[in-house]
Amino acid sequence: MRKTALLLVFALVFSAFALVGCGSDEPTDTGSTAVGDLPAGVQEIADSGELRVGVKADVPNFGLQDAASGEFEGMEIDLAYALAERMGLSMDDVVFEAVTAKTRGPLLDNGQLDVVIATFTIKPERLEQWNFSDPYYQDEVGLLVKTASGIESLADLDGKTIGVAQGATSRDAVQVEADALGITVEFLEFATYPEINAALESGRVDAFSVDKSILSGYLTEDSVILPDGFSPQDYGAATKLGTDDLTTFINEMLAEMEANGEMTALLEKWSLN
Ligand code: GLU
Numbered sequence: 001m002r003k004t005a006l007l008l009v010f011a012l013v014f015s016a017f018a019l020v021g022c023g024s025d026e027p028t029d030t031g032s033t034a035v036g037d038l039p040a041g042v043q044e045i046a047d048s049g050e051l052r053v054g055v056k057a058d059v060p061n062f063g064l065q066d067a068a069s070g071e072f073e074g075m076e077i078d079l080a081y082a083l084a085e086r087m088g089l090s091m092d093d094v095v096f097e098a099v100t101a102k103t104r105g106p107l108l109d110n111g112q113l114d115v116v117i118a119t120f121t122i123k124p125e126r127l128e129q130w131n132f133s134d135p136y137y138q139d140e141v142g143l144l145v146k147t148a149s150g151i152e153s154l155a156d157l158d159g160k161t162i163g164v165a166q167g168a169t170s171r172d173a174v175q176v177e178a179d180a181l182g183i184t185v186e187f188l189e190f191a192t193y194p195e196i197n198a199a200l201e202s203g204r205v206d207a208f209s210v211d212k213s214i215l216s217g218y219l220t221e222d223s224v225i226l227p228d229g230f231s232p233q234d235y236g237a238a239t240k241l242g243t244d245d246l247t248t249f250i251n252e253m254l255a256e257m258e259a260n261g262e263m264t265a266l267l268e269k270w271s272l273n
Contacts, residue, residue, distance in 0.1 A: 038087065041245030045114050046087040050095050053080040054107055054116035057098035058193055060217045061270040062119055065098060072096045075270040076117040079136065079237070082262075083115070086253050100192055101167040105129060108240050115246070119211060121169050121233040131243050133250040135234035136263070137272065141173040142212040143226045144219065149206060154228050158183035163196035163205035165189070170209045173231035193218065213272075 038046055045051055055076055056063030062074045077096070084094045099107060104116045108130055119139070122132045143162070145151040151160075154177055164170040166189045178185045188205050190196045197218045199205045208218065211233055215225050239246045257263040267273040 039245035039249060041243055042087060042249045045246070046089060049089070050093045051080065051084045051087065051089055052095045052097065052112065052114045053083075054097050054099035054104050054113045054118050055080065056118045056214075058217055059119055059214050061272055062213055063098075063117075064217070065096075075137070075266055075272060076119070078266055078269070079117050080115070082257070083237075083250060083253060086249070101165045102191055104238070105167070108238060111240070114239065115250070116238040119214060119233075119235055120238050121211075122236040123169065126238075128241075130238045130241055131247040132236035132238050133247055134254055135236055136254055137235045137267075139211045139213045139233045139235065140229035141170055141209060141231045141233065142215050142229050143174075144200065144208040144215045144223055145206065145226060146200065147222050147224050151207065151226070153226055154178065155181055155183060157185055157207055159185075160206035161186040161188055161204070162207045162209050163188050163190060163199050164209050165193060165196065166191055168210055169231065169233065170211075174209050177228075177230045 055072055055074075057065035057072070059074065063072060063076045064074050065072050080094050080096070081091050084091065097107065097113060099113075099116060099118050104113075104118055104120060105126075107113045108116055116130075120126075120132075122135060126132065143151075143154060143157070151157060154174070157178075162174060162185050164174070164187055171187050171189070174185065174187075188199065190199065193208075193210065193214060196205065196208045196210075200208045200218075200223070208215065212225060212229060219225060237250050239250075254263070257266070264273070
């Protein structure tokens with residue numbers, strides 16, 4: 001009798017272990033994250049223990065670095081945190097690096113960054129150089145001028161000089177509009193936005209042109225962003241060419257955030273809708 005009871009206990013314990021064993025072979029439904037089932041290219045980053053992200057440091061609501069604390073904040077910063085979480089990494093594992101329109105591509109190419117989430121416009125020619133995710137935001141190119149200049153639209157910039165950033169889409173976008181209006185504009189190219197802004201302040205350029213989101217960071221009491229807006233810009237997260245695992249992984253995250261309302265909440269949080 002005691003032997004039978006003992007056998008029964010043994011059988012029960014054994015089947016319990018067998019069940020647990022079977023369970024671990026099944027994919028675990030963790031709700032919103034894909035942790036535990038990462039594609040090879042993403043697993044490599046997760047294994048490195050850090051996600052290196054190129055972001056803007058001077059674009060309010062997208063990527064802004066606090067001068068005192070050195071902390072980054074903005075919609076693109078939150079996207080980086082969401083991506084890290086999806087990889088099973090924590091917020092502390094995200095290493096931000098401030099990039100410009102000129103530096104972000106080379107930093108991906110030389111392997112210093114895993115991903116760039118930095119107001120990076122998706123363009124056909126750029127798709128030949130880098131992988132881009134699906135768009136997560138759309139902006140347009142605008143013009144910032146000094147209010148005292150009396151300039152009210154691009155047409156008023158006939159014969160004048162416009163400051164643009166090297167490596168940005170702005171110059172081509174403005175040129176197309178200027179041609180359509182039949183006006184002539186000169187361009188001066190700068191490496192950074194603070195330099196263009198300084199040129200606007202000193203009168204070296206008559207207007208500062210780039211995406212409106214970026215211009216908003218330079219708006220002062222005596223300047224104005226003109227109502228003109230042209231050349232819609234779709235922003236995507238860029239990774240090194242051929243890192244398709246990672247691009248798909250980012251696209252899945254964006255689609256999920258879109259479907260579950262997280263994207264709307266994120267845009268609301270940063271006053272971008
Ligand atoms: N979004 C534009 C571009 O990708 C403007 C430049 C910038 O993002 O700094 O060219």
